[in-house]
Amino acid sequence: MDGGVDDSSIVASKMSNTVKVKIRPGNSLEFPAICVHCSRPASDQMPLKKRRGRLTRLIDVPLCAQCAAELRRKSGEEERRGRLGRFVAILAGILAAVIGYLISPDGISLLLRSVVALVLGSITGLLVLTYFQRRSLAAAHAEKLAILASARMTNFSWRATTFDFDNDDFAQRFATINESRLMEAAGNGASEH
């Protein structure tokens, strides 16, 4: 079972453009200087994250100031769920810490019991917080969700990464800039070395 939310929960509303490029971990990719969502001049970035097994790849795509501001903006419901999440996380953390302290064997030192309590409390608190963060994002403004869904890293390997862009203009410019790296998903018969 894979616990990640990654891309599967995000449904693309428009036709998407798939671009596959040859890129090894550690190498940097060039992106056009326009917003991945709306094509305005880019001044910010949005991180794309993709998990495959134990590997996670993180790549920043360009975003304009307006879209970046939209991503920072929270709906009332998002705020409410966020506050509730922090409150429940603290309560759950304290509860787990107390239980951890009580169930740790009497024979061990006070310090060790405290460490067990602290670790258990922190892990529980973080898990609860993560759960509520995901729930709170689901209540975001439609525009914010559209920006988040406008670019996706759909696959990656040790030598290639595949992107999906809703924005045709961005996808085309990205493919042009990285022409020498294009692989078959882009319909371009670039030869492999």
Ligand SMILES: [Zn+2]
């Ligand atoms: Zn934009």
